[in-house]
Amino acid sequence: MNRHRSTFLLTVCLLLSIAPYGGETLAQTVLTGRVTDQKGQPLPGANVFLRGTYDGGNTDSTGAFRFKTQRKDTATAVVSYIGYEPFSRKITIGQPGPLTFRLTEAANELNTVVITAGSFEASDEKRMTMLKPIDIVTTAGAGADITAVMNLLPGAQRVGEQEGLFVRGGSNAEAKVIIDGMIVQNPFFSSLPDLQSRGRFQPFMFKGTSFSTGGYSAQYGQAMSSVLLLNTTDLGNNNGFSLGLNLVSANVSYDRATERSSISATGYYGNLKALFALVPQNVEWLREPVFTGSSLTYRFKPSKTGMLKVYGMYSDSRLGMYVRDPRMATETNPQGRVSFNQLNRNAFMTSTYTDSWADGKWLLNAGLSSSYDTDDTRFDVMDFGRSSARQQGRLVLTRLLRNNHSILFGTEASAITLRNTVTGTSYKLQDNYGAVFVESQTYLSRKFALQSGIRVEYASVINRANVAPRLSLAYKTGLYSQISAAYGQFYQTPDYRYLYLNKMLDFERADHLILNYQIIKNQRTFRVEAYYKNYAQLVREFTGETGTPGRQFDANPFRFPWGQTNNTGSGYAQGFDVFWRDQKSVKGLDYWITYSYVDSKRLFQNYVVSATPTFISNHNMSFIAKRWFEKITTNVGLTYTVSSGRPYYNPNRPETPGEFLGDRTPVVNNLSFTASHLTNIKKNMVILYATVDNILNTRNVFTYRYTPDGQTRYAVGPQAFRSFFLGGIVMLNRKAKVNVNEL
Structure with missing residues (x-):
């Protein structure tokens, strides 16, 4: 069987x-x-x-x-x-x-063209990566200030006696700082006479930075020259406390992270009296600056695709100093020495929500923000107090299409309230601003990309609207190289100082044309960009005689525009920028070199003829180098900057073309050093750092001012010719790490 x-x-x-x-x-x-x-x-x-x-x-x-x-x-x-x-x-x-x-070849970093004209990216998600947050804190001479590092990039002007970004012939009023799509009303600490103020925000708050020197997206407006886009980090990964102590301040931070949420809190107190006792000052202080503040960040991930972020901060500062005002010069006070006292309070909160659905084909970005800033300012016995408040809402929807095409629709609205007191007279202004925008990005091939958009804006304070077209394109010339071009119209509501007395003014306007070439290969970047900007509808002031017979120009930097104003001003700015960065040739060495040339003239403000503005230096160059030494766990950096002289007003010259603002200050140069050392105390990470600014003790001059009779000239320079700074951070978390590959 x-x-x-x-x-x-x-x-x-x-x-x-x-x-x-x-x-x-x-x-x-x-x-x-x-x-x-x-x-x-x-x-x-x-x-x-x-x-x-x-x-x-x-x-x-x-x-x-x-x-x-x-x-x-x-x-x-x-x-x-x-x-x-x-x-x-x-x-x-x-x-x-x-x-x-x-x-069809798939999209990737090497074979797909990207729009780069007018923009420096600092996000790991972009191929045109230039700077990261670690670059900002390790750059000598910048003091871990985001905007100070941006001033070391091509296209930016270094103006030592004023805060803000001066970009390609534009004033500091023509650049905006934007966090997660929301405009920051007061991104810098309060203005001080002839002194530069820092930015309010810390670099490691942000995962990405885009510094647009022109030709930027239709998503953003109210900036004729530049926008600095800052994108906050997502969920954190640290837990525990950290303590910081340096010559001017002490702070404590706490971080707590879970799988779906994280919270970060910081509190600080600062007093500059000890530092000023060690570092000779060019300023006579009545009261050295004292400041306190706190911040809180909360992030929550309600779903796989959604992310809620809430950030809030509060700070206040007090100071007193003597300033020089040429108008106040007398026989008994030949230097025009006047007391200046200020108390500033600032609060800012922003919340954003991002999400996607339909397999990532639809993207949502919504946000709300609120800010309030007040300066209780006394100039001698006169009240020059001021305050500003802004509430903003924003909504953007993006539809991703096949083959990397996309189209977005967005709207935003702001309610702005401003108050200003001038010698006892109070002024108030309310502006309701709204905008809608549409922008598409189309890949005609892997080598050719086109981005087009249009933005429509309305400002109630002047009861006017505008339509601003934007266009950018890029063509890939090789595996690692490409050319880009951009054109756009950019409008801005006039400086609110003018609108207190004249609400019949129109938007100011700038037209940008940019051509860019870039190659990125083997951790080396070369970039050159040429541009032309045409300014129109600029506000002009007509001041009349200012004390000297026949004189129409008022050089007083503290003036209030009492005279008649209109939009008959115009101007241009043209030039080119060069950027080279090398992270490959020498092991552990990262360096970059920038050079910018700008030629600009304007007929605006109270200028009597077209002339180069006083914030323009035709030539700017910087060299930044950093080196990580593994054996001693230390990072060192050097920064050298040089800028050609800037125009200043000489009342002894005729107010005619070629003579008006025809004098130039000396060349300004600065060599700075920074070092940071990583060590451990009882298995807790410790970071020690030291900086020296202006090692060579160069007697730099930013501008000159004259007494009303034109007989006496005095120089305006830095707060201190040479300074140093020491400090340390202790991370009370044995799991805390620093990525030394980024140092």
């Missing part, structure tokens, strides 16, 4: 093995064809198969394939190849002739 059973099983096995073979011979169809790219070049090793079957094969060195199938009538052929978009097509089995499939 066992023998019969064995014979039966053997027979069944033979039948099962023979039957399919015989059926295949009788019923299979041979499919042949070829797989190429869009240029017709063969793709060897591509995988070709019929969906829902095991029938298929790979292409040979000529891109040809051949396999058999039992399918009849129709089937769906699927083709895949590394680096190319998957392809599928319905075919008819048995159709005469070979099949041909053309694949």
